Amino acid sequence: MDKEQMINKMKQHPKRTALLVILLLLLLANLLSDGGSKDYDNPKNAPYGTVTMDALHQERTDNPAEPAIQSPVYMAVMSEINMFLGKGNGQLFATVDMPQKLEISVCKPATYASKIVIKNIYPNNASLGSANGHMDIEVLRPFGVDKKGDFHLGAGGGSNNGDFWNSIFYDNLTVEYAKKEQLELKMPERHQWKAISYPGQIVAEITPEQFIKISYVNADGKEEKTVTTQEKAVAFRVALSDTLMSSHVEFYR
Amino acid sequence: MKNYLVLPLALLLILSVAGCGADKKDMLAGFEKPDTIIAALNKNLEGDSHQLQKIPTEYQMVWRMTSGAQLSFIDNSYYQGVSLLLCYAENSMDANETGKVLQSILKTLGDGDAAKTIEQLNLSESSSAEAEYDNFVVQKVSAKNLTIDKDSTKTFELPVAYIRIERKLDKKAQENQGTMFGDNETLAGLEELIRQDEQLREASYYYRHEVKQEDEKPSLEQLIHFVK
Numbered sequence: 001m002d003k004e005q006m007i008n009k010m011k012q013h014p015k016r017t018a019l020l021v022i023l024l025l026l027l028l029a030n031l032l033s034d035g036g037s038k039d040y041d042n043p044k045n046a047p048y049g050t051v052t053m054d055a056l057h058q059e060r061t062d063n064p065a066e067p068a069i070q071s072p073v074y075m076a077v078m079s080e081i082n083m084f085l086g087k088g089n090g091q092l093f094a095t096v097d098m099p100q101k102l103e104i105s106v107c108k109p110a111t112y113a114s115k116i117v118i119k120n121i122y123p124n125n126a127s128l129g130s131a132n133g134h135m136d137i138e139v140l141r142p143f144g145v146d147k148k149g150d151f152h153l154g155a156g157g158g159s160n161n162g163d164f165w166n167s168i169f170y171d172n173l174t175v176e177y178a179k180k181e182q183l184e185l186k187m188p189e190r191h192q193w194k195a196i197s198y199p200g201q202i203v204a205e206i207t208p209e210q211f212i213k214i215s216y217v218n219a220d221g222k223e224e225k226t227v228t229t230q231e232k233a234v235a236f237r238v239a240l241s242d243t244l245m246s247s248h249v250e251f252y253r
Numbered sequence: 254m255k256n257y258l259v260l261p262l263a264l265l266l267i268l269s270v271a272g273c274g275a276d277k278k279d280m281l282a283g284f285e286k287p288d289t290i291i292a293a294l295n296k297n298l299e300g301d302s303h304q305l306q307k308i309p310t311e312y313q314m315v316w317r318m319t320s321g322a323q324l325s326f327i328d329n330s331y332y333q334g335v336s337l338l339l340c341y342a343e344n345s346m347d348a349n350e351t352g353k354v355l356q357s358i359l360k361t362l363g364d365g366d367a368a369k370t371i372e373q374l375n376l377s378e379s380s381s382a383e384a385e386y387d388n389f390v391v392q393k394v395s396a397k398n399l400t401i402d403k404d405s406t407k408t409f410e411l412p413v414a415y416i417r418i419e420r421k422l423d424k425k426a427q428e429n430q431g432t433m434f435g436d437n438e439t440l441a442g443l444e445e446l447i448r449q450d451e452q453l454r455e456a457s458y459y460y461r462h463e464v465k466q467e468d469e470k471p472s473l474e475q476l477i478h479f480v481k
Contacts, residue, residue: 046426046429046430047282047333047423047426048282048283048284048329048332048333048334048423048426049282049283049284049334050283051283051284051285051286052281052283052284052285052286052287052290052326052334052335053283053326053328053335055286055287055288056287056313056314056326057313059309059314060309060312060313060314061309061311062311063311064308064309064310064311065309067308067309067310067317068306068308069306069308069317069318069319070317071310071315071317071323071340071452072317072321072322072323072340072341072342072345072413073340073342073411073413073450073452073453073456074456075321075342075344075345076342076343076344076345076411076412076413076456077411077456077459077460077464079342079344079345079412080344080411080412080460080464081460081464084464084465091480092480093479093480094477094478094479094480095477095478095480096476096477096478097476097478098476099476104473105472105473106472106473106474106476106477107469107470107471107472107473107474108471108474108477109465109466109469109470109471110464110465110466110469140463140464141463143455143456143459143460144455238477
């Protein structure tokens with residue numbers, strides 16, 4: 001069949017010619033598509049590669065920064081915690097009077113508060129008139145944050161080293177969280193060897209950013225000192241322990 | 254039309270149709286950079302809260318949405334490229350929202366009845382399920398009712414669900430590969446894979462022991478006065 005005969009045939013059968021052209025175009029597209037995926041072919045001509053996984057491994061990092069978006073696992077765990085915390089309406093729901101005993105531990109597992117107020121702090125005189133006493137309130141840390149230490153009150157101080165009648169004692173009340181000192185408060189000086197109940201109250205509450213805002217409110221109800229911790233916290237547990245210190249603790253939702 | 258023309262024409266037609274659909278399926282063949290695949294997925298994902306953002310973690314690079322979902326790449330069970338693992342907090346994304354996200358992902362990968370696949374997965378239930386989509390198998394496992402170990406009765410308890418999107422076995426390629434594979438491709442295989450998720454294990458331990466304090470005993474509770 002020469003060239004002219006072919007053209008004549010095509011003119012005689014325009015529909016068949018059109019179909020053939022379409023199919024040839026499709027074949028061409030197919031071939032081009034294969035050409036585009038030539039990148040996919042490794043030297044062994046395998047149909048599957050390792051480029052995707054290799055790239056992931058190369059980008060892995062040992063010390064990632066705080067993620068811009070938390071993981072679904074983290075989100076799930078934190079929303080479950082919110083169920084335990086309740087509605088967070090700020091209402092007082094429990095109080096504990098830590099008695100004057102050498103050592104005591106009070107605990108109701110899985111009961112949480114967003115704010116605590118500690119009043120009537122009374123350290124025992126343990127060593128020759130100098131104030132001495134400690135208490136801890138347990139804190140739930142966020143998921144993924146190492147537990148370093150709880151919310152801690154400590155009483156201490158010194159004296160003027162006077163004789164029995166002329167001794168003056170200078171008491172300090174310190175507040176710590178995660179083993180770091182947050183506040184150091186000077187308490188009224190004592191002219192007696194027996195301990196006194198400290199005036200004012202310590203207020204600690206979890207901030208929306210999950211830190212603890214700690215305040216000392218004096219006997220007149222005035223906020224004297226305030227600090228916000230650098231270490232994160234989710235909630236206070238209704239779990240306290242003390243050594244040589246008694247107090248009245250209020251727990252708020 | 255002459256008979257001798259029919260056969261080659263039919264062959265051409267088949268080749269052409271197969272060629273046109275090849276690109277979508279090749280996306281998970283293991284030859285694309287992860288960023289390229291994510292860019293293709295992001296094009297189809299609707300809304301800013303559903304855009305995948307790259308997040309480095311100590312385990313591997315992952316992509317997260319502000320809505321509470323995470324997408325990562327895992328090895329295809331047959332060592333034929335990669336599979337996608339979508340993970341989401343069930344209390345952050347409801348079944349409807351998850352369905353929309355999944356639909357966008359499936360449509361980027363292949364052509365099929367995505368709505369039907371999603372319906373078969375029972376996204377509103379915390380149970381395992383499996384469905385097909387085009388040349389893919391889509392499996393869902395919820396950690397809430399998944400036992401921590403195969404023979405354990407304790408579950409992870411956390412409302413986190415995982416969806417694996419995996420291309421079906423390419424038997425021809427597998428014959429040429431000559432590699433063996435276990436039962437990773439099954440729903441039980443995915444459950445086992447999720448049991449090994451280190452972050453889930455840690456989170457579950459934290460939830461059960463730190464938050465719920467399963468192992469903690471009360472002491473001197475009578476000293477606590479509850480205000481009514």
